[in-house]
Amino acid sequence: GESVGLHLPTLSVQEGDNSIINCAYSNSASDYFIWYKQESGKGPQFIIDIRSNMDKRQGQRVTVLLNKTVKHLSLQIAATQPGDSAVYFCAENDNQGGKLIFGQGTELSVKP
């Protein structure tokens, strides 16, 4: 069935290092993917998105990579900062409406 999952529930990195958060999805019909950041007590905050006709998209300090062959999505954060500590969710949309299907989330901890 449709599902979006994450490989690791937690990730701990040193401040200044690069972080890579991974996500696997199973619905080959999905054509729009989003990364959200959720800080404690807050709602999901949009980070970056990518459509299925792209392999890579860059934002400020963040890069999303999409590998449709293996149905894999990753979020790379460059020079990770303490303010990046949060839970990161990937989400997918199958272009059949606005519904987003979220993954389980990865908790990123940045050590000073």
Next chain:
Amino acid sequence: EPEVTQTPSHQVTQMGQEVILRCVPISNHLYFYWYRQILGQKVEFLVSFYNNEISEKSEIFDDQFSVERPDGSNFTLKIRSTKLEDSAMYFCASSSILAGVGEQYFGPGTRLTVT
């Protein structure tokens, strides 16, 4: 910067009671959503709403749930008879265009505790 707002931030209710969760989407947005997140779990889609009607709903959104846009600014989620398992964070989201082309903006959430 415009943002989605939700009230109350925390609602405590007894099992069997009705609750109404309120949201004010971003003013020029046309698509509205409710999601929920049980503590420690992923965000789950409940319902989408466009043009004053439900566009899509999940299996979670049973007959105990309803949504309404009573005026030009508010978007509400009503749970008619709450159950213990309804305890969760409820997030409202809105977007200017259908997801797949643009992002959904989430509110800060309402924590619902059913006792």
